[in-house]
Amino acid sequence: MPFDCPGTRTLSASGSRGRAAAAGLCGRGGWPVERQARAEILTVGTELLLGQTIDTNSAYIGEQLAAAGIEVHWKSAVGDHEGHIREALRAALARSEIVITTGGLGPTEDDLTCLAVAAELGRPLILDKTVLESIRHRFTDRAIVMSRNNERQAMIPEGATVLPNRNGTAPGFAIRLRDGRIVAAVPGVPSEMRLMLNEQVIPRLRESFGVTSTIRSHILKACGIAESTLDETISDLIRLSRNPTIGVMAYPDEIHIRLTVKSESEAEGDRLLDELETAIRARLGDYLFGRDEERLEEVVGRLLLETRATVAVAESCTGGLVCHRLTNLPGSSAYFIRGDVVYANEAKERLLDVPHKLIAEHGAVSRPVALAMAIGMRQTAGTDLALGITGIAGPGGGSATKPVGLTYIALASEGGVICREHRFLADRDTNKLLASQSALDILRRHLLSSRHA
Amino acid sequence: MPFDCPGTRTLSASGSRGRAAAAGLCGRGGWPVERQARAEILTVGTELLLGQTIDTNSAYIGEQLAAAGIEVHWKSAVGDHEGHIREALRAALARSEIVITTGGLGPTEDDLTCLAVAAELGRPLILDKTVLESIRHRFTDRAIVMSRNNERQAMIPEGATVLPNRNGTAPGFAIRLRDGRIVAAVPGVPSEMRLMLNEQVIPRLRESFGVTSTIRSHILKACGIAESTLDETISDLIRLSRNPTIGVMAYPDEIHIRLTVKSESEAEGDRLLDELETAIRARLGDYLFGRDEERLEEVVGRLLLETRATVAVAESCTGGLVCHRLTNLPGSSAYFIRGDVVYANEAKERLLDVPHKLIAEHGAVSRPVALAMAIGMRQTAGTDLALGITGIAGPGGGSATKPVGLTYIALASEGGVICREHRFLADRDTNKLLASQSALDILRRHLLSSRHA
Numbered sequence: 001m002p003f004d005c006p007g008t009r010t011l012s013a014s015g016s017r018g019r020a021a022a023a024g025l026c027g028r029g030g031w032p033v034e035r036q037a038r039a040e041i042l043t044v045g046t047e048l049l050l051g052q053t054i055d056t057n058s059a060y061i062g063e064q065l066a067a068a069g070i071e072v073h074w075k076s077a078v079g080d081h082e083g084h085i086r087e088a089l090r091a092a093l094a095r096s097e098i099v100i101t102t103g104g105l106g107p108t109e110d111d112l113t114c115l116a117v118a119a120e121l122g123r124p125l126i127l128d129k130t131v132l133e134s135i136r137h138r139f140t141d142r143a144i145v146m147s148r149n150n151e152r153q154a155m156i157p158e159g160a161t162v163l164p165n166r167n168g169t170a171p172g173f174a175i176r177l178r179d180g181r182i183v184a185a186v187p188g189v190p191s192e193m194r195l196m197l198n199e200q201v202i203p204r205l206r207e208s209f210g211v212t213s214t215i216r217s218h219i220l221k222a223c224g225i226a227e228s229t230l231d232e233t234i235s236d237l238i239r240l241s242r243n244p245t246i247g248v249m250a251y252p253d254e255i256h257i258r259l260t261v262k263s264e265s266e267a268e269g270d271r272l273l274d275e276l277e278t279a280i281r282a283r284l285g286d287y288l289f290g291r292d293e294e295r296l297e298e299v300v301g302r303l304l305l306e307t308r309a310t311v312a313v314a315e316s317c318t319g320g321l322v323c324h325r326l327t328n329l330p331g332s333s334a335y336f337i338r339g340d341v342v343y344a345n346e347a348k349e350r351l352l353d354v355p356h357k358l359i360a361e362h363g364a365v366s367r368p369v370a371l372a373m374a375i376g377m378r379q380t381a382g383t384d385l386a387l388g389i390t391g392i393a394g395p396g397g398g399s400a401t402k403p404v405g406l407t408y409i410a411l412a413s414e415g416g417v418i419c420r421e422h423r424f425l426a427d428r429d430t431n432k433l434l435a436s437q438s439a440l441d442i443l444r445r446h447l448l449s450s451r452h453a
Numbered sequence: 454m455p456f457d458c459p460g461t462r463t464l465s466a467s468g469s470r471g472r473a474a475a476a477g478l479c480g481r482g483g484w485p486v487e488r489q490a491r492a493e494i495l496t497v498g499t500e501l502l503l504g505q506t507i508d509t510n511s512a513y514i515g516e517q518l519a520a521a522g523i524e525v526h527w528k529s530a531v532g533d534h535e536g537h538i539r540e541a542l543r544a545a546l547a548r549s550e551i552v553i554t555t556g557g558l559g560p561t562e563d564d565l566t567c568l569a570v571a572a573e574l575g576r577p578l579i580l581d582k583t584v585l586e587s588i589r590h591r592f593t594d595r596a597i598v599m600s601r602n603n604e605r606q607a608m609i610p611e612g613a614t615v616l617p618n619r620n621g622t623a624p625g626f627a628i629r630l631r632d633g634r635i636v637a638a639v640p641g642v643p644s645e646m647r648l649m650l651n652e653q654v655i656p657r658l659r660e661s662f663g664v665t666s667t668i669r670s671h672i673l674k675a676c677g678i679a680e681s682t683l684d685e686t687i688s689d690l691i692r693l694s695r696n697p698t699i700g701v702m703a704y705p706d707e708i709h710i711r712l713t714v715k716s717e718s719e720a721e722g723d724r725l726l727d728e729l730e731t732a733i734r735a736r737l738g739d740y741l742f743g744r745d746e747e748r749l750e751e752v753v754g755r756l757l758l759e760t761r762a763t764v765a766v767a768e769s770c771t772g773g774l775v776c777h778r779l780t781n782l783p784g785s786s787a788y789f790i791r792g793d794v795v796y797a798n799e800a801k802e803r804l805l806d807v808p809h810k811l812i813a814e815h816g817a818v819s820r821p822v823a824l825a826m827a828i829g830m831r832q833t834a835g836t837d838l839a840l841g842i843t844g845i846a847g848p849g850g851g852s853a854t855k856p857v858g859l860t861y862i863a864l865a866s867e868g869g870v871i872c873r874e875h876r877f878l879a880d881r882d883t884n885k886l887l888a889s890q891s892a893l894d895i896l897r898r899h900l901l902s903s904r905h906a
Binding site for chain 1: 771774781783
């Protein structure tokens with residue numbers, strides 16, 4: 001279903017536009033296969049220029065187009081100003097085969113994209129009755145009176161294919177010029193834009209330009225390893241891999257390894273990705289905890305469900321963050337039994353039976369106290385596993401022997417209790433995050449080994 | 454300290470550039486006061502086009518320039534491609550008096566901004582010995598051998614003012630053309646870009662273009678009130694206010710009211726902002742909880758410190774999030790004593806003395822249980838205040854009479870115990886957030902009234 005070509009159907013206000021688009025009257029005939037398809041994104045909205053809104057739309061569009069085998073080589077952003085929109089569109093069409101505009105399709109006087117595109121391409125705006133009806137329905141369904149402004153949204157440039165909006169009133173549209181260049185206009189509201197882009201724009205662009213290759217990528221996520229160590233471990237793979245390519249991105253708490261492959265078929269792409277992933281896994285082993293969107297707490301939650309283990313958490317410096325992350329998952333009540341945020345020493349003693357003498361002798365931030373917290377929590381909560389976390393999140397509270405960032409994380413299980421010492425070097429928020437990550441990771445590694453056992 | 458004019462000093466490799474810039478040899482003489490100063494941002498980096506990185510830099514630059522009275526009216530982004538950078542710069546200079554490029558100043562072969570700007574403006578690259586020395590020092594200090602690539606960063610277009618980089622090796626530069634237009638190149642690393650922009654670029658742009666007016670804005674933050682109700686309450690102020698203007702932005706958990714004023718002096722701006730803020734406060738009262746960057750947990754923490762009150766938290770559906778937010782603040786151990794995340798009923802009974810009968814009769818998610826959790830927690834923790842939170846975060850666990858999102862939040866104090874019922878309508882993550890926000894807000898309102906008492 002490529003976009004309409006002008007001249008293939010009657011231009012009228014009879015609503016035929018919608019039907020014509022649905023019938024897909026335009027064939028691909030005559031176009032060479034896989035024509036050059038350089039794309040350009042034009043974002044419209046004064047709020048973007050003033051920095052009141054961060055433009056996430058163009059990044060999303062760029063990513064989706066790249067994955068669909070279409071390269072974005074230019075982005076522009078202008079304000080709600082007809083002259084600027086026209087000027088930017090003109091420049092874009094001089095450079096690129098595909099121009100995607102986002103924003104400026106709403107019902108207010110400030111929304112000028114449709115007007116500007118129509119004017120620049122020399123096409124009058126025509127009332128589309130099908131669109132008008134669908135906008136009316138949305139209002140009738142909600143028992144709201146439609147304003148005159150919303151009627152503006154049914155005015156579509158002559159010869160354009162209407163792109164229905166399932167999530168809002170503003171329809172998008174696409175125009176195919178005689179020489180094959182395509183201008184597509186999608187809304188600026190992210191949820192509306194995304195659906196329209198993926199369901200309607202990209203499939204038609206691929207068909208119109210005969211694009212058959214796809215670009216797929218996977219992210220492998222690692223934690224508990226320094227970026228430089230990880231780099232060294234797979235440096236030859238990074239250097240030698242051409243397809244898929246490997247990109248490494250480091251975050252405070254984890255490292256993402258992105259594998260990107262270009263292939264003619266999904267199966268071929270998957271095969272190449274699997275091969276490389278296997279090679280990387282052989283090097284990094286359990287440092288890799290998940291893939292793509294998967295968060296560490298999800299992996300831990302899944303392992304807890306698989307092994308039917310229950311867990312309780314006694315946390316001091318992380319202040320509830322470990323509990324919060326473990327309970328972000330639907331169904332976490334199946335394994336998460338109890339958490340205590342024990343800031344005061346007295347609470348550590350009373351709730352977790354940490355001996356007063358232990359705290360007096362070693363200090364609240366010490367290996368013996370972390371161990372006692374984990375053991376005490378496991379006993380009192382009656383769970384299979386229990387974490388005990390104590391540390392100095394900062395910025396205050398540090399000393400020469402116990403600096404800010406010093407953190408002990410203990411895990412008690414049927415088999416005994418282990419404890420790891422960390423020295424985090426960041427600010428309070430990040431130290432909390434890093435400690436929570438290490439706590440979830442110690443849990444993950446224990447569950448992995450108990451599953452293998 | 455406006456940027457250097459070409460011709461005012463010797464162009465050589467002798468390091469005079471740095472001294473000339475420091476001495477500020479260029480006066481403003483001859484320029485009309487407050488010349489038109491339209492600015493344009495050119496972002497360089499292929500990763501931005503592929504959507505691998507979201508461009509936050511251009512939003513920041515736009516915001517800072519707007520606040521400094523300089524309007525950004527166009528943004529472009531191109532990849533690491535000399536031809537495209539040149540083409541974009543040419544188009545920008547045809548439209549705008551100021552062009553700020555960001556990105557592409559690093560030491561690698563992919564970093565082409567300096568090269569492209571020099572070529573487009575017809576200025577040879579010259580080795581700046583002062584820059585070279587400062588880069589050498591950075592490496593010597595860290596006992597690392599400097600690579601040849603880093604020397605590339607000391608090659609600066611002829612006649613440019615060097616903008617030293619306090620946070621990294623890549624210096625920026627600025628070139629003032631004969632007709633007064635200015636091209637400034639700053640790095641793409643946000644921390645380096647921000648410092649250079651605010652300390653070096655903006656003051657010089659204001660001086661060069663005779664900009665004296667400033668734009669200031671404040672954000673007032675509200676919670677516990679629907680957006681439509683807030684809109685109605687201040688609709689006449691929104692409609693009638695021209696300077697300052699009022700903008701309303703709704704988030705799931707709070708509403709931000711942005712007041713923006715343009716004035717010739719900071720004092721005048723502050724006076725106008727204060728006047729409007731007073732009018733808004735008279736309407737919205739305690740619905741307003743904070744200003745600008747202030748988070749609700751910060752306000753609550755400050756009130757707890759002021760009133761010397763201590764707090765403990767018993768939370769179920771929020772899963773640790775309330776404790777996490779309260780402990781995000783440095784020094785929170787002064788008022789935060791203990792938190793229990795009590796998912797299992799048995800934990801509610803044993804830790805908080807919630808009667809078994811109460812749970813059996815009313816269910817764990819009920820007003821009586823929330824009240825009992827708060828009272829039990831206050832007694833066992835020995836704090837001035839205690840929160841009890843129970844609800845259904847979803848997506849599972851709901852029923853016809855107790856739907857997902859139903860949440861009870863109780864606060865126990867010396868004066869007794871209160872409880873509010875909420876019905877949140879979002880997904881699990883947002884329901885947790887909304888419940889934590891309401892819990893912190895009930896605490897804030899109690900502390901406000903006890904402070905006034």
